[in-house]
Amino acid sequence: MIELLTPAEMAEADRLTIAAGTPGIELMETAGRAVADVVARSPLGTRIAIACGPGNNGGDGFVAARILGGRGYRVQLGLLGGLDRLKGDAALAAAAWRGEVVSLAELDFHGSGVIVDALFGAGLDREIGGEAARAIETINRSGARIVAVDLPSGIQGETGQVLGVAVRATETVTFFRAKPGHVLMPGRVHVGRLTVADIGIRETVLERIAPKAALNRPEAWLPSLPVLKVDGHKYDRGHAVVVSGGMTQTGAARLAAHAALRSGAGLVTLASPPDALAVNAAHLTAVMLKRMDGADGLAALLSDRRLNAVGLGPGLGAIEVARPLVEAALASPAAVVLDADGLSAFKAEPQQLFARIAGRPAPVVMTPHDGEFARLFPDLAALPGKLDRARQAAARSGAVVLLKGADTTVADPSGRAMIADNAPPYLATAGSGDTLAGIILGLVAEGMPAFEAAGAAVWLHGEAGAVLGRGLIAEDLADALPRVFTRLFV
Numbered sequence: 001m002i003e004l005l006t007p008a009e010m011a012e013a014d015r016l017t018i019a020a021g022t023p024g025i026e027l028m029e030t031a032g033r034a035v036a037d038v039v040a041r042s043p044l045g046t047r048i049a050i051a052c053g054p055g056n057n058g059g060d061g062f063v064a065a066r067i068l069g070g071r072g073y074r075v076q077l078g079l080l081g082g083l084d085r086l087k088g089d090a091a092l093a094a095a096a097w098r099g100e101v102v103s104l105a106e107l108d109f110h111g112s113g114v115i116v117d118a119l120f121g122a123g124l125d126r127e128i129g130g131e132a133a134r135a136i137e138t139i140n141r142s143g144a145r146i147v148a149v150d151l152p153s154g155i156q157g158e159t160g161q162v163l164g165v166a167v168r169a170t171e172t173v174t175f176f177r178a179k180p181g182h183v184l185m186p187g188r189v190h191v192g193r194l195t196v197a198d199i200g201i202r203e204t205v206l207e208r209i210a211p212k213a214a215l216n217r218p219e220a221w222l223p224s225l226p227v228l229k230v231d232g233h234k235y236d237r238g239h240a241v242v243v244s245g246g247m248t249q250t251g252a253a254r255l256a257a258h259a260a261l262r263s264g265a266g267l268v269t270l271a272s273p274p275d276a277l278a279v280n281a282a283h284l285t286a287v288m289l290k291r292m293d294g295a296d297g298l299a300a301l302l303s304d305r306r307l308n309a310v311g312l313g314p315g316l317g318a319i320e321v322a323r324p325l326v327e328a329a330l331a332s333p334a335a336v337v338l339d340a341d342g343l344s345a346f347k348a349e350p351q352q353l354f355a356r357i358a359g360r361p362a363p364v365v366m367t368p369h370d371g372e373f374a375r376l377f378p379d380l381a382a383l384p385g386k387l388d389r390a391r392q393a394a395a396r397s398g399a400v401v402l403l404k405g406a407d408t409t410v411a412d413p414s415g416r417a418m419i420a421d422n423a424p425p426y427l428a429t430a431g432s433g434d435t436l437a438g439i440i441l442g443l444v445a446e447g448m449p450a451f452e453a454a455g456a457a458v459w460l461h462g463e464a465g466a467v468l469g470r471g472l473i474a475e476d477l478a479d480a481l482p483r484v485f486t487r488l489f490v
């Protein structure tokens, strides 16, 4: 598991380490040296400008300046505010710097090959303006290699949001663990290449801190992926149901059904309204087809407990059709994956949806896009952090909530969360979301817990996109899954 620590959790890691006997200045020295090591990938002779802020982020900058100067680099250091404003470890680091300290405005950004951004890190707590904002704009225009200390200044570590203006770094050196703001958008594009440096904080502090957010990598969910038995049977792998839309809206459900079969379900049935049976039949092979007469038909189908997971939403149709179907699915004992029209069906009464989820024996996964999210959670839609939005929506609804994007975030009602960073841009294509819903469904049908299944599906979907490359269409994604699974196990 690759934990992501909020700035508050990182401060706690710092505090616990200092309490256990490592002086703060020692952590700062190690942090500054890690920055210097990254900067020193540029050849000797490169001019280096170091922009220091008034807190400990600036302290790291003073340490890096001293070490780089000692290695023979030509270093110029500029400080925001007076030296007398520095406190604690930052004041100690500044006292050990024997070079000149100029003002930020005097720093020769344009004549430097590397700029070290040590203005603000974890302590940024408001919009940047004035002299600091002007310096950041100049840094971004400089054309130099930009190495940010801990976070690109202006990026909020918890949310990845830009507070006013933010440095666009070539590289960022952070300490101990990455922060949500390094992977959430737009933070990730400001971070550039990320180095996570060991500064001597012991892993054992994580037991005390118990962080709840992690990077979406196989470590986060692989232990929950069902292991196939040598003597296993398709009936051991679950039976997923996907609900088809009417005659002119069947493609989305077939994409989801196909993906569910690829991702893990032993059997997949497409439940089709009578008018769409012929068109569905013409397109299916391994996926089975069953006639479904409205909500009663779906309820009857799901009364067979072997059908243990149902996915609905893509192409489901207008509220009058969609809502009774979703209600039937939620009244059944099956796990439910809800997407698209299935979510919009409750836009007038989201509480009705949450009431039906509460107390169900089987989990619900919701995969809203931003518009669908705003309809179900109007007050949460404006929250700046995606992590916060996903967590609060999960807590309120009782479902696992998946918020899509380049930084797809999955959260469960207890606050656990995973953020993905492996999605290539060409995943944004018609039907891609239907395929994602299907992958989740197949994994849930196979018996994977819902939170882990949603996380795994996001990662697999991203990797499938990366394997296929530009030009992929949604149909290809599910078919690339065997290759992705193979790579996962070798």
Ligand SMILES: NC(=O)C1=CN([C@@H]2O[C@H](COP(=O)(O)OP(=O)(O)OC[C@H]3O[C@@H](n4cnc5c(N)ncnc54)[C@H](OP(=O)(O)O)[C@@H]3O)[C@@H](O)[C@H]2O)[C@@H](O)CC1
Residues within 6 Å of the ligand: 010, 011, 013, 014, 027, 028, 031, 053, 054, 055, 056, 057, 058, 059, 060, 119, 120, 121, 122, 123, 124, 125, 126, 127, 128, 129, 132, 149, 150, 151, 175, 199
């Ligand atoms: N934790 C660890 O393990 C370790 C942490 N380390 C390092 O410490 C960093 C955190 O240090 P930090 O807490 O001192 O905060 P930091 O980012 O320097 O900024 C605070 C200063 O900025 C100011 N300020 C804030 N917003 C502003 C604005 N918009 N516009 C203008 N001013 C603004 C604020 O001023 P004030 O609010 O007092 O006016 C305060 O003076 C962390 O990122 C890492 O680099 C390492 O040394 C090793 C171990």
Ligand SMILES: [K+]
Residues within 6 Å of the ligand: 057, 117, 118, 119, 120, 121, 148, 149, 150, 151, 152, 153
């Ligand atoms: K910084």
